[in-house]
Amino acid sequence: MTDLYEHQARGLFQEYGILVPRAEVTDSPKGAREIARRLGGRVVVKAQVKTGGRGKAGGVKLAADPAAAELTARQILGMDIKGHTVRTVMLAQPVDIESEFYISCVLDRAAGRFIAIASAEGGMEIEEVATSRPEAVARIPVDPAQGVTSAKATEIAEAAGLPPQTVDVLVRLWQVLTREDAVLVEVNPLVRTARGQILALDGKVTLDDNARFRQARWGEQDAEHGDPLEAAAAAKGLNYVKLDGAVGVIGNGAGLVMSTLDVVAGCGARPANFLDIGGGASAQIMADGLSVILADPDVKSVFVNVFGGITACDAVADGIVQALDAVQLTKPLVVRLDGNNAVRGRAILDDRAHPLVQQATTMDGAARRAAQLAHAG
Amino acid sequence: MAIFLTKESKVLVQGMTGGEGMKHTRRMLAADTDVVGGVNPRKAGQTVDFDVPQCLKGLGGTPITVPVFGSVREGIEATGADVSVVFVPPAFAKAAVVEAADAGIGLAVVITEGIPVHDSVAFRAYAATKGTRMIGPNCPGLITPGQSNAGIIPADITKPGRIGLVSKSGTLTYQLMYELRDIGFSTCVGIGGDPVVGTTHIDCLAAFQDDPDTELIVLIGEIGGDAEERAAAYIRDHVTKPVVGYIAGFTAPEGKTMGHAGAIVSGSSGTAQAKKMALEAVGVRVGGTPTETARLVLDQLETERDVTHS
Numbered sequence: 257m258t259d260l261y262e263h264q265a266r267g268l269f270q271e272y273g274i275l276v277p278r279a280e281v282t283d284s285p286k287g288a289r290e291i292a293r294r295l296g297g298r299v300v301v302k303a304q305v306k307t308g309g310r311g312k313a314g315g316v317k318l319a320a321d322p323a324a325a326e327l328t329a330r331q332i333l334g335m336d337i338k339g340h341t342v343r344t345v346m347l348a349q350p351v352d353i354e355s356e357f358y359i360s361c362v363l364d365r366a367a368g369r370f371i372a373i374a375s376a377e378g379g380m381e382i383e384e385v386a387t388s389r390p391e392a393v394a395r396i397p398v399d400p401a402q403g404v405t406s407a408k409a410t411e412i413a414e415a416a417g418l419p420p421q422t423v424d425v426l427v428r429l430w431q432v433l434t435r436e437d438a439v440l441v442e443v444n445p446l447v448r449t450a451r452g453q454i455l456a457l458d459g460k461v462t463l464d465d466n467a468r469f470r471q472a473r474w475g476e477q478d479a480e481h482g483d484p485l486e487a488a489a490a491a492k493g494l495n496y497v498k499l500d501g502a503v504g505v506i507g508n509g510a511g512l513v514m515s516t517l518d519v520v521a522g523c524g525a526r527p528a529n530f531l532d533i534g535g536g537a538s539a540q541i542m543a544d545g546l547s548v549i550l551a552d553p554d555v556k557s558v559f560v561n562v563f564g565g566i567t568a569c570d571a572v573a574d575g576i577v578q579a580l581d582a583v584q585l586t587k588p589l590v591v592r593l594d595g596n597n598a599v600r601g602r603a604i605l606d607d608r609a610h611p612l613v614q615q616a617t618t619m620d621g622a623a624r625r626a627a628q629l630a631h632a633g
Numbered sequence: 634m635a636i637f638l639t640k641e642s643k644v645l646v647q648g649m650t651g652g653e654g655m656k657h658t659r660r661m662l663a664a665d666t667d668v669v670g671g672v673n674p675r676k677a678g679q680t681v682d683f684d685v686p687q688c689l690k691g692l693g694g695t696p697i698t699v700p701v702f703g704s705v706r707e708g709i710e711a712t713g714a715d716v717s718v719v720f721v722p723p724a725f726a727k728a729a730v731v732e733a734a735d736a737g738i739g740l741a742v743v744i745t746e747g748i749p750v751h752d753s754v755a756f757r758a759y760a761a762t763k764g765t766r767m768i769g770p771n772c773p774g775l776i777t778p779g780q781s782n783a784g785i786i787p788a789d790i791t792k793p794g795r796i797g798l799v800s801k802s803g804t805l806t807y808q809l810m811y812e813l814r815d816i817g818f819s820t821c822v823g824i825g826g827d828p829v830v831g832t833t834h835i836d837c838l839a840a841f842q843d844d845p846d847t848e849l850i851v852l853i854g855e856i857g858g859d860a861e862e863r864a865a866a867y868i869r870d871h872v873t874k875p876v877v878g879y880i881a882g883f884t885a886p887e888g889k890t891m892g893h894a895g896a897i898v899s900g901s902s903g904t905a906q907a908k909k910m911a912l913e914a915v916g917v918r919v920g921g922t923p924t925e926t927a928r929l930v931l932d933q934l935e936t937e938r939d940v941t942h943s
Contacts, residue, residue, distance in 0.1 A: 365858040368829045400755045467749035497889050510892025511802020514881040519922045521884045532892045565787045565807045
């Protein structure tokens with residue numbers, strides 16, 4: 257799943273005919289001053305980060321004129337908001353707000369379909385409203401074959417107590433969701449201005465990465481890997497997440513790798529990463545995965561945990577040997593192979609007899625060993 | 634008995650003539666599955682020979698010949714097939730499931746990984762209106778050891794027995810099957826790790842509860858969503874058989890997708906801890922590792938026996 261920046265989300269809204277206040281994006285204080293001048297002087301400066309709670313963190317501020325906009329942008333650029341560095345700011349024309357609403361369309365996993373959520377109490381923490389006064393938030397399931405038609409949008413608006421002008425916005429928001437393959441589209445707040453216009457003041461869109469094959473233009477949007485190792489792994493098509501421990505973990509299948517992280521943690525060590533080589537992995541994928549992990553200076557030991565189903569353990573062992581030949585191994589490797597072709601896989605590693613590679617017969621035992629080695633290293 | 638899949642099941646393979654389809658059709662045949670046909674409109678009328686390993690059906694070196702049909706409907710009309718296993722690529726998966734449902738298939742097992750969630754939502758709803766049970770997508774399928782295997786679960790790591798298993802994860806399914814290979818399984822169902830799946834933990838719990846051959850149920854969950862919490866509520870109200878649980882993902886950080894599209898902790902929801910607590914609150918014993926989980930199953934079966942014999 258890929259979250260979009262606010263300015264990317266509003267770009268989509270605009271494309272689908274949802275009105276948004278005039279705004280521009282910049283990565284420099286000088287640029288902020290020029291944009292403020294173009295927008296009429298008084299502007300809202302908003303940090304562009306993919307996390308909530310920007311306002312509370314000081315990432316959204318009003319600036320009275322272009323000089324103030326430059327100063328404010330200088331304060332906000334480079335800020336850290338919940339671990340996200342602010343690299344760009346969006347400057348938007350302020351709006352005279354008469355009332356604020358909340359609308360979204362989101363995947364309801366439990367029901368296996370999308371629901372529209374709407375409330376006449378937008379602008380604040382919608383989760384709080386939903387908990388304290390659930391009756392103020394309408395949750396309307398949407399039939400996937402029908403979608404949000406005008407009739408459905410009218411039902412949603414009436415259930416939430418939204419003005420009739422929002423019906424059209426709800427229909428368009430559904431179009432963004434379906435045509436862009438999003439799993440979440442949210443406008444909060446959707447506002448009615450003193451002049452009666454309905455505007456999307458802020459928005460969030462989360463795209464479904466699985467739809468990338470039919471959404472060609474997403475390629476333009478940054479996949480954004482903050483971590484260089486994650487970027488390197490992504491370039492090799494590996495399923496890798498960097499964590500903050502010392503035991504490198506590599507295995508086959510998301511569930512087994514997650515489980516391996518837990519077992520390592522249970523042995524008193526912290527896993528350095530999640531790396532799933534997937535089903536039916538080749539020796540090359542195994543070798544690539546291992547080299548990514550070994551390139552992480554935080555890694556003190558590596559645990560290779562494979563239960564061969566479709567994946568053949570001899571291919572995994574070949575991959576390990578390939579990696580051993582390609583890089584100078586300086587960290588101990590604990591390998592546990594079970595399942596499909598395990599006997600042949602173990603024999604390949606026995607034959608190679610690398611002094612830093614040891615085999616274990618159980619997942620728990622191997623985790624314990626890898627944890628000990630990490631502490632020793 | 635077993636749930637959803639027995640030796641009577643007649644299996645069609647949509648995408649049989651592709652690389653994955655060929656490989657796994659061969660493995661299904663080797664596991665005694667009654668694969669009655671493949672589906673590929675461009676290869677209708679052809680047949681494919683499968684050289685199944687010597688120890689099983691192909692004993693004597695005779696290959697098994699499987700016909701290819703132009704559509705699921707033709708396959709059903711010619712063979713009486715009631716199960717379809719879907720191996721077609723993500724872009725065509727929706728059309729494949731809709732076709733199977735339209736043809737009146739009873740069970741569609743969608744192995745394909747990487748299907749856009751809008752497609753899954755659409756074909757899940759469509760299959761439901763046609764009375765088709767869907768398992769998956771992005772799942773290893775299901776196996777009733779010794780009878781039939783619909784999907785990619787390795788058949789040779791376990792044997793028929795008394796445990797029913799339902800799991801979001803493929804490899805953890807294999808791991809537990811292997812750990813408990815001496816007891817054996819009635820049916821193992823991999824429901825898949827996507828945010829939207831056709832058959833849920835609850836559907837499987839209900840079926841295992843009604844299955845006289847299932848004595849104990851193993852439930853494997855992972856981070857993301859609240860399926861395990863809902864399963865816990867269902868167990869409290871409807872399941873009298875012992876259930877042993879395992880949850881993966883205690884160390885997963887918030888906001889990171891851990892391999893499966895559905896495995897993500899968002900805010901305070903979807904954590905492994907919350908799922909474990911919900912299960913334990915209704916009397917489900919939850920293992921800390923797959924091996925410990927297997928041990929809990931053995932303990933539980935011992936206890937049951939003691940109670941029965943006293």
